[in-house]
Amino acid sequence: MNIKGRTLFDMLFVLIFAxxxxxxxxxxxxxxxxxxxxxxxxxxxxxxxxxKTAISNRARDNDDxxxxxxxxxxxxxxxxxxxxxxxxxxxxxxxxxxxxxILFGFWVTIILYTVFxxxxxxxxxxxxxxxxxxxxxxxxxxxxxxxxxASLYGGVLGLTW
Amino acid sequence: MIEAMWSGLHQVFTLKILGIIVxxxxxxxxxxxxPGLGGTIALALLIPFVYGMDPFPGLTLLLAMHSxxxxxxxxxxxxxxxxxTGPTVAxxxxxxxxxxxxxxxxxxxxxxxxxxxxxxxGAGVLALLIPxxxxxxxxxxxxxxxxxxxxxxxxxxILSRESISRGFMAALLGLxxxxxxxxxxxxxxxxTFGQLWLWDGIHxxxxxxxxxxxxxxxxxxxxxRGGQIAEGNVKMPWYQLWxxxxxxxxxxxxxxxxxxxxxxxxxxxxxxxxxxxxICYGHAVQTCKNSENFGKGDIRGVIAVETANNSxxxxxxxxxxxxxxxxxxxxxxxxxxxxxxxxxxxxQLIATHLDLIWGMVWVMVIxxxxxxxxxxxxxGHMGKLAFIRGSLLIPPIMVLAGVGxxxxxxxxxxxxxxxxxxxxxxxxxxxxxxxxxxVLGFILGPLAEDYxxxxxxxxxxxxxxxxxxxxxxxxxxxxxxxxxxHAHRDKKKKLMEGG
Numbered sequence: 089m090n091i092k093g094r095t096l097f098d099m100l101f102v103l104i105f106a107x108x109x110x111x112x113x114x115x116x117x118x119x120x121x122x123x124x125x126x127x128x129x130x131x132x133x134x135x136x137x138x139x140k141t142a143i144s145n146r147a148r149d150n151d152d153x154x155x156x157x158x159x160x161x162x163x164x165x166x167x168x169x170x171x172x173x174x175x176x177x178x179x180x181x182x183x184x185x186x187x188x189x190i191l192f193g194f195w196v197t198i199i200l201y202t203v204f205x206x207x208x209x210x211x212x213x214x215x216x217x218x219x220x221x222x223x224x225x226x227x228x229x230x231x232x233x234x235x236x237x238a239s240l241y242g243g244v245l246g247l248t249w
Numbered sequence: 250m251i252e253a254m255w256s257g258l259h260q261v262f263t264l265k266i267l268g269i270i271v272x273x274x275x276x277x278x279x280x281x282x283x284p285g286l287g288g289t290i291a292l293a294l295l296i297p298f299v300y301g302m303d304p305f306p307g308l309t310l311l312l313a314m315h316s317x318x319x320x321x322x323x324x325x326x327x328x329x330x331x332x333x334t335g336p337t338v339a340x341x342x343x344x345x346x347x348x349x350x351x352x353x354x355x356x357x358x359x360x361x362x363x364x365x366x367x368x369x370x371g372a373g374v375l376a377l378l379i380p381x382x383x384x385x386x387x388x389x390x391x392x393x394x395x396x397x398x399x400x401x402x403x404x405x406x407i408l409s410r411e412s413i414s415r416g417f418m419a420a421l422l423g424l425x426x427x428x429x430x431x432x433x434x435x436x437x438x439x440x441t442f443g444q445l446w447l448w449d450g451i452h453x454x455x456x457x458x459x460x461x462x463x464x465x466x467x468x469x470x471x472x473x474r475g476g477q478i479a480e481g482n483v484k485m486p487w488y489q490l491w492x493x494x495x496x497x498x499x500x501x502x503x504x505x506x507x508x509x510x511x512x513x514x515x516x517x518x519x520x521x522x523x524x525x526x527x528i529c530y531g532h533a534v535q536t537c538k539n540s541e542n543f544g545k546g547d548i549r550g551v552i553a554v555e556t557a558n559n560s561x562x563x564x565x566x567x568x569x570x571x572x573x574x575x576x577x578x579x580x581x582x583x584x585x586x587x588x589x590x591x592x593x594x595x596x597q598l599i600a601t602h603l604d605l606i607w608g609m610v611w612v613m614v615i616x617x618x619x620x621x622x623x624x625x626x627x628x629g630h631m632g633k634l635a636f637i638r639g640s641l642l643i644p645p646i647m648v649l650a651g652v653g654x655x656x657x658x659x660x661x662x663x664x665x666x667x668x669x670x671x672x673x674x675x676x677x678x679x680x681x682x683x684x685x686x687x688v689l690g691f692i693l694g695p696l697a698e699d700y701x702x703x704x705x706x707x708x709x710x711x712x713x714x715x716x717x718x719x720x721x722x723x724x725x726x727x728x729x730x731x732x733x734x735h736a737h738r739d740k741k742k743k744l745m746e747g748g
Contacts, residue, residue, distance in 0.1 A: 094680045101418050108425055111440060119437035122698040123428045130421040137414045178470030179672065182463060185647055186668040190661045194652060202644040210474045210640025224645050228652060241655045241664075 092145060098138045105130035181209060193243030198225050254376075257607025261615060266309050270612065273313035274620040278321030280314075281337075291318060292582040296589065304590040305605065309612050311586050312566075316613045317620035319558040320364040324628055327356045327551070329646055331462040337558065338457055338688050339526040343543065343550030345465075350546050354486060357628045358493025359551045361621040363504060366497060367556035368617025370508035371515070371563025376610045378516075378567060379599060392712035394517060395700035396721035398524070398693050403531075403728045413736055415682045423690025424697075426451055434702050446662045454654055455663050456691050459670025460677065460684050462650040467675045469639045476639040490625065496548050497556075503533060503549060504556050511557025515564025524696075525564075527689050529557035535731065541739060544683075559617055566613075570594045570606060 108127040112120045188197040202221040206212040212220075232238040242248035260266065280291035292315055299307035325331040327344035340360065347356040402420070429440045430450030441447040469476050497504055507529040514525040533553035534543045543550050569580045570587075571594070587594050592605070599606065654667045677684050704712040712718060 097676050097680045097682075100676075101422065104422065104425070108440070115432075115437050115439065116435060118702070119432045119435040119439060122694075122701065123425065123439060126421050126424045126428065126694075130418065130425065133414055133417045133421065137418060140414070174473050175467075175471040178467050179675070181470060182467055182647070182671060183668065185651070186664050189651060189655070189664050194648075194655065197651075198648050202648070205644050206640060209470070210638075212640055216641070220641070220644065224648055227645075228648065232652065232656075238656060239659065240652060241659055241661060244661070 095138070095141050095145060098134065098141050101134040102131065102138055105134055177209070181205060189241065189243065191243050192245060193247045194228070194240040195225075196243070196247050198228060253603035253607045256604035257609075257611050260305055260604065260608045261309075261611040266306060266612075267615075269306055269309045270313045270616050270619060273310050274317050274616050274623065277314040277317040277616075278620055278624060281318035281321030282324050291315070292586070296582065296586050299586060299590060302590070304592055305608060307586070307590045308592070308605075308609065311583060312609055312612050313616035315583065316368060316559070316562045317364075317616050319555075319562075320361065320368075320617070320620045320624065323360045323364070323555060323558070324357065324624070327353060327360060329462070329642075330465040331458070331646065331650055337526075337554075338461070338685070339530045339554040340551060340558070341461060342530065342554075342685050343545075343547050346544070346546035347548065347551070352489065352546065352548075354489025355493035355496065355548055356546075356551050358490035358625075359496050359548050360493070360555045361490075361624055361628065362494040362497040363552045363555035364559045365617050365621035366504055367508045367511060368559035368562065368620075369614050370505065370556070371512045371560030372610045372613035372617070373563075374509060374512040374560070375563035375567050375613075376607065378512075379571065379606065390707075390715075391700045391703035392708060392715050393717045393721065395697060395704050396713075396718045396725070397517065398697045398700060400528075400721050400725045400728065402689070402693055402697070403725050403732070412681055412683070413733070416686045419677065419682050419684065420686035420690035423456070423687035423692075424694035425690075426456060426687075427691045427694030428698070433699065444662070446658075446660050449658070450695075451666060451691075452658065452663065453688075453691065455666040456670050457688060458650045458654050459667045459672075460674030460687060462646065463667065463671030464674030464678055464684075466643050466647055466650075467671065468678060470643055472639060474638065474640045490628070493548065493551075497552050500549055500552055503537065504552055506536075507532065507553040508556040508560040511560035512564035514557070515561030516567050524693065525557045525561040526554045527685075527692075529553045531728075535728070540735075563610075563613060566609065570598060570609070 105127045108123065109131065112123045112127060115123075185197070185201055188201055192200065199221055202224055203217055206217045206220060207214070228240070232240065239248065261270075276291060276295070292311060295311060295314060299310060302310070319337060322337040323340045323344065326337045326341045328348055330341050330345040344356040344360065347353060425440075427450075429447055431438055431441070431448050438448060510529050510532060511525045514528060530550060530553050533549055534540050537543075537549050540547075565580045566583075569584055584594060592598065592602070651664070651667070654663055674684055676682075677687070708715070713722065
């Protein structure tokens with residue numbers, strides 16, 4: 089049986105509920121009553137779901153591309169997704185965004201991220217990139233920092249405005 | 250009563266009060282539309298400004314602003330799947346798919362009209378219920394509220410007809426995330442892993458911004474630089490706004506029902522708007538004909554949620570002014586503002602200042618209508634954003650969502666949480682896990698646990714035998730059976746159609 093992305097994702101749920109059960113076992117009865125109700129139900133449903141997916145995958149492998157039998161267990165079809173390459177590229181961009189916030193804080197990240205994303209990912213004209221970057225930065229500055237006196241996170245480097 | 254009603258109206262129709270309503274609704278719309286802000290933060294920021302004001306203008310500023318935050322809050326939800334406020338999450342379920350189909354104008358027209366009507370009906374029901382509230386409020390103790398929450402949880406099935414087991418898993422994960430933090434009953438740190446910042450638990454915004462906003466941005470970016478939210482290259486015509494508005498009136502019976510249900514849920518302290526919107530959404534799915542399109546862009550889903558979203562504010566105001574028990578977090582702040590302005594809520598207020606209460610009712614009515622009317626010309630332009638290419642749309646939205654997430658507590662750890670829920674949300678979207686049940690579980694979990702412990706402490710397990718509890722239990726079972734039956738019937742139908 090091929091291990092597919094969906095199966096791995098199903099397994100993640102089993103793992104989360106199993107870890108949840110392991111940690112909840114250490115608490116007193118009152119504190120663990122509700123979480124254990126959740127994780128035990130979660131384990132039952134997620135294992136059932138995992139088995140269902142595995143059976144479905146095996147049936148598909150056996151059918152070798154033939155349409156499924158009406159009695160076979162159906163799994164909701166994933167919507168048509170983008171090419172895996174662009175998907176991973178975007179996940180990487182989101183990861184970079186959060187790393188930049190944690191490191192540089194918002195004031196610097198807004199500029200760096202907008203410039204890099206629009207130039208590299210979007211291949212946008214430098215004029216649009218400049219207008220966009222300045223516009224977003226000023227919107228956040230006047231809307232939040234000046235208007236609401238909100239203090240935005242300055243990152244590990246403490247780059248606050 | 251009639252005299253108080255006219256006196257209240259007379260107080261409102263002055264240039265000063267109407268001017269305050271105009272300013273307050275603009276502020277409310279802005280705070281609602283920016284993810285992570287919302288009415289509670291707006292109230293917290295505005296309360297210092299009412300010091301020294303006369304009671305009625307001060308109340309008008311806060312009440313008008315707070316009662317319309319949901320109107321503006323649904324716009325980013327419909328356009329970008331970014332909920333401006335918590336209760337508007339339910340609007341995304343049908344509003345965002347409509348935008349993707351190029352029907353964002355209809356969704357927004359329906360949203361604005363439904364919000365205005367919901368707000369007006371909520372205020373009307375508030376006015377009618379003031380004399381009869383006492384027995385209703387007394388009838389709902391902890392056991393009844395717990396059973397009402399359990400009833401709300403059954404909507405997990407309604408929200409996940411495509412895959413019931415995955416819907417359950419998502420809801421259970423939401424419930425599990427809701428238990429993170431110090432247990433309020435025992436002080437035990439649950440799933441905190443020795444991290445101080447987790448003691449306060451996970452904030453709703455971290456979950457919602459991640460699984461909706463960032464997941465949608467990943468999805469949009471994965472389409473490449475030319476990808477856009479709405480399919481095709483359709484412009485958003487004005488007639489769509491009109492069609493959406495008309496749909497609220499053609500579905501008048503649904504609008505009325507959900508507005509009244511929303512008001513009644515708003516009355517029950519502690520439940521809040523999130524529960525009201527989800528229960529009304531579930532009610533619409535269960536009672537409307539041809540319900541298979543719910544969750545895929547059915548305008549009735551938007552109408553049901555939005556009428557409840559604004560009407561619940563009228564309901565929440567009821568226990569606040571009559572008993573001094575705030576019906577929601579925002580109302581708790583409003584209660585504090587009442588005291589600052591020299592108004593002591595309670596039965597005495599009804600006896601001596603009925604005109605003031607009627608004044609509040611009129612303020613809510615006018616503010617709701619005004620907020621919707623002012624947003625009509627703006628949202629037509631805002632809707633065109635759905636057709637902008639991803640490379641131009643992703644940076645500002647990610648910045649706005651990131652800033653929204655950081656404003657909650659100002660901790661970098663919240664960024665990690667949002668990133669985690671964002672990737673999780675994308676995985677859920679990709680692998681057919683419905684996301685709304687997770688949010689529903691997360692919202693209802695802590696409330697359910699709290700009321701369960703209170704009920705057990707007060708009554709023991711026999712709390713389930715209280716008359717209202719038994720009635721709600723029957724409704725819960727019926728709702729479950731009906732939903733599972735429907736889900737199986739739909740699946741069977743699909744298989745038959747597929748040959």
